[in-house]
Amino acid sequence: MTAELGIPTVPPQRTIDLGNGIAFSKAGHHFTIPEGADLDALAQTLTAPLSVILQVTKRCELDCDFCSETLQKPDASLAQFDTIRRNLDGVGRVFLSGGEPMQRRDLGDIVDLFHRDFIVTVPTNAIRAELHAKNLVGKVASCNVGLEGPRAITSRVRGDYDKIMNGIRHLQDTGIPIDLSCVVYRSTQSAIPYLMQIADMLGAGKVKLIMPLRKGNALNLKEHEFLSNTEARELFDRVGGLRTDMGWTPALRLTAWTDETEGHMIVIEPDGKAQAWPVYDQPDLFLELGNVLTEPVSTIWERYPYKHNHLRKYLGKSIWTAANAGDSTHA
Numbered sequence: 001m002t003a004e005l006g007i008p009t010v011p012p013q014r015t016i017d018l019g020n021g022i023a024f025s026k027a028g029h030h031f032t033i034p035e036g037a038d039l040d041a042l043a044q045t046l047t048a049p050l051s052v053i054l055q056v057t058k059r060c061e062l063d064c065d066f067c068s069e070t071l072q073k074p075d076a077s078l079a080q081f082d083t084i085r086r087n088l089d090g091v092g093r094v095f096l097s098g099g100e101p102m103q104r105r106d107l108g109d110i111v112d113l114f115h116r117d118f119i120v121t122v123p124t125n126a127i128r129a130e131l132h133a134k135n136l137v138g139k140v141a142s143c144n145v146g147l148e149g150p151r152a153i154t155s156r157v158r159g160d161y162d163k164i165m166n167g168i169r170h171l172q173d174t175g176i177p178i179d180l181s182c183v184v185y186r187s188t189q190s191a192i193p194y195l196m197q198i199a200d201m202l203g204a205g206k207v208k209l210i211m212p213l214r215k216g217n218a219l220n221l222k223e224h225e226f227l228s229n230t231e232a233r234e235l236f237d238r239v240g241g242l243r244t245d246m247g248w249t250p251a252l253r254l255t256a257w258t259d260e261t262e263g264h265m266i267v268i269e270p271d272g273k274a275q276a277w278p279v280y281d282q283p284d285l286f287l288e289l290g291n292v293l294t295e296p297v298s299t300i301w302e303r304y305p306y307k308h309n310h311l312r313k314y315l316g317k318s319i320w321t322a323a324n325a326g327d328s329t330h331a
């Protein structure tokens with residue numbers, strides 16, 4: 001109608017301005033910063049992390065071969081999440097994670113608590129998406145679904161491929177954008193091109209390849225299953241080349257475990273305990289930072305020794321990325 005009247009339509013807002021030159025791309029589900037920005041100066045300026053992972057439960061119906069979850073802890077109440085929400089003031093994005101977040105029947109209420117103050121993303125196995133999708137749409141930036149490839153591979157290492165794909169369809173039918181996350185090891189890497197094809201057909205924003213960490217179930221993987229960082233790089237280059245040749249549209253990124261990515265995540269457990277992750281010389285790979293049930297995240301940020309790695313990772317400087325022009329993809 002406006003076009004017929006010759007009135008230019010206002011394009012939908014594609015970025016969210018977070019201050020300090022940082023923006024969040026709603027199309028690519030990633031943070032951006034002007035080229036050449038001084039990240040060390042930025043680390044001193046910021047009073048809170050760009051992104052945190054908040055575990056809304058430790059429970060999960062799957063038992064993936066590579067799952068790093070070890071500790072069981074009781075779920076937090078909505079009132080406790082409200083306290084955590086206040087103490088996270090200044091954070092850009094909150095991953096409402098698990099365990100499996102859709103195990104919580106009140107996930108929609110938790111999203112309602114957080115989505116006005118933060119960009120919210122939900123990492124999930126999608127098996128219970130039918131129950132939750134209608135309560136998430138319009139509130140979460142994306143759901144990040146774990147998938148290792150076609151039916152035989154995903155069902156072997158993660159769980160029921162058909163249930164996961166059914167969940168993805170529910171998310172998409174409801175209008176929730178999806179990304180795919182894939183834990184890669186030697187006996188599953190041949191499935192990655194098929195995963196890219198699936199992601200392309202689904203219209204996923206990106207495919208995130210992640211190397212397993214030696215923790216939890218992954219301690220039972222045979223040593224030869226772990227790719228070296230050189231092998232991971234070769235895999236990334238191979239799949240990136242195929243992506244170009246085949247015209248697959250999802251962005252591709254890979255996170256390997258190096259000095260640059262150590263401690264870059266801040267994981268908050270259901271009891272409020274905030275920890276840097278993964279810290280390679282720590283038991284359980286966690287370095288304790290504080291507790292967001294009892295103190296503001298700004299205090300935790302002050303004592304966080306991995307600010308530089310955090311910013312580099314979430315601003316896309318320490319991961320390998322392949323994306324279409326104008327759609328560079330970050331964490």
Ligand code: SF4
Pocket residue numbers: 060061062063064066067068069098099100124125146158
């Ligand atoms: S990796 Fe995720 S989906 Fe798999 S068992 Fe662990 S928490 Fe559940």
